[in-house]
Amino acid sequence: xxxxxxxxxxxxxxxxxxxxxxxxxxxxxxxxxxxAEAAELGTVEYKVKKIVKTDxxxxxxxxxxxxxxxxxxxxxxGVKLDGFTADKVKINGKDVTVTLPHAExxxxxxxxxxxxxxxxxxxxxxxxFSAEEQNHILELGEKDIRxxxxxxxxxxxxxxxxxxxxxxxxxxxxxQNININFEEVKK
Amino acid sequence: MKTVRKIITLLTVIIVVCAxxxxxxxxxxxxxxxxxxxxxxxxxxxxxEVKKIGEFTTACYYEEVPLRDIRIDTIERExxxxxxxxxxxxxxxxxxxxxxxxxxxxxxxxxxDGDMNVHGDTLEMKLPQAEMFDIIMNPSDFTTEYxxxxxxxxxxxxxxxxxxxxxEKNAIDYGILQKAEESGLNRLEMLFKTxxxxxxxxxxxxx
Numbered sequence: 001x002x003x004x005x006x007x008x009x010x011x012x013x014x015x016x017x018x019x020x021x022x023x024x025x026x027x028x029x030x031x032x033x034x035x036a037e038a039a040e041l042g043t044v045e046y047k048v049k050k051i052v053k054t055d056x057x058x059x060x061x062x063x064x065x066x067x068x069x070x071x072x073x074x075x076x077x078g079v080k081l082d083g084f085t086a087d088k089v090k091i092n093g094k095d096v097t098v099t100l101p102h103a104e105x106x107x108x109x110x111x112x113x114x115x116x117x118x119x120x121x122x123x124x125x126x127x128x129f130s131a132e133e134q135n136h137i138l139e140l141g142e143k144d145i146r147x148x149x150x151x152x153x154x155x156x157x158x159x160x161x162x163x164x165x166x167x168x169x170x171x172x173x174x175x176q177n178i179n180i181n182f183e184e185v186k187k
Numbered sequence: 188m189k190t191v192r193k194i195i196t197l198l199t200v201i202i203v204v205c206a207x208x209x210x211x212x213x214x215x216x217x218x219x220x221x222x223x224x225x226x227x228x229x230x231x232x233x234x235x236e237v238k239k240i241g242e243f244t245t246a247c248y249y250e251e252v253p254l255r256d257i258r259i260d261t262i263e264r265e266x267x268x269x270x271x272x273x274x275x276x277x278x279x280x281x282x283x284x285x286x287x288x289x290x291x292x293x294x295x296x297x298x299x300d301g302d303m304n305v306h307g308d309t310l311e312m313k314l315p316q317a318e319m320f321d322i323i324m325n326p327s328d329f330t331t332e333y334x335x336x337x338x339x340x341x342x343x344x345x346x347x348x349x350x351x352x353x354x355e356k357n358a359i360d361y362g363i364l365q366k367a368e369e370s371g372l373n374r375l376e377m378l379f380k381t382x383x384x385x386x387x388x389x390x391x392x393x394x
Contacts, residue, residue: 031253033251035361036247037245041241045238046234048233049233052227054226076321085381107323111324112340113347115326135329143327148232153234165241173305173384
């Protein structure tokens with residue numbers, strides 16, 4: 001009788017484990033996706049190299065640990081043309097004035113395959129950096145490049161190139177006096 | 188005598204607890220909450236290359252997907268004088284959630300001089316086929332949900348690369364290029380009409 005009870009418990013446990021596993025596998029297969037329309041004219045790409053390094057020496061830790069990565073990021077800038085309407089264009093015979101929005105960062109790409117661990121060292125009393133910590137360090141590197149965008153000159157280059165592209169295109173359309181302006185920055 | 192025994196017991200307990208905490212701190216991720224306040228040193232962002240482009244992005248595909256990898260490490264034990272020698276297998280598992288974006292549209296830098304023609308209020312333009320410009324999965328797009336055993340950026344890299352390859356494939360299967368072409372033709376037609384053209388004829392060249 002006792003053995004029978006034990007058998008039932010074992011079967012129940014096995015079933016529970018099986019359903020638990022399949023639920024986990026199912027969760028792994030799931031993905032969320034969507035598609036959206038866009039209207040962005042990217043006119044410049046910057047390739048930026050950065051050394052991302054951490055010296056993790058906390059007040060509560062015994063010994064330190066260091067890690068150094070070499071990473072590459074690709075930044076693309078240009079203008080968003082979502083809100084570009086007829087009122088942004090003024091035509092007077094062969095003269096045309098176009099008002100465009102200011103350039104902004106359109107794409108930031110820091111691929112994992114172009115990020116390398118150059119050096120890692122940790123003391124006897126410390127554990128190595130986990131994948132989560134290493135990703136967090138790279139995230140900080142990414143944030144640092146993003147914050148530096150206004151100083152890199154990419155936005156100025158993007159606006160210059162947008163202006164060149166529109167001028168060439170409008171020239172081909174037959175316009176002679178072409179003025180490209182950028183919207184005034186709202187204060 | 189009783190006092191000495193008590194002291195020895197207390198010391199033994201302290202040593203065992205300390206050793207346990209040390210093992211837990213060094214070999215597990217139990218104390219990861221103490222490691223969260225990591226910061227990086229200020230280093231230069233060096234612009235290595237500047238490239239003029241003319242990418243008109245007209246469709247974006249977004250995906251969020253769980254990623255899982257398991258690695259079995261074989262550890263050789265030498266043992267003491269051959270006793271206890273053999274192999275031990277250690278399972279390492281990681282579960283990440285990755286967000287990715289794919290951007291596609293027309294590369295206007297491929298439009299040649301003779302590809303645009305104007306006759307009165309009619310504009311004709313030949314465009315290259317829509318293409319994918321970027322497949323993006325940045326460090327900030329990944330969150331680690333579960334990590335067991337030894338993992339690092341280098342060990343997790345193949346998983347991230349596989350995720351990126353899947354992202355590209357899924358975007359194509361979901362019709363990003365068709366969407367980019369359809370949306371791009373509409374956007375360009377609207378753009379050219381704002382310059383006073385009544386008829387805009389856009390054709391996509393077969394490559």
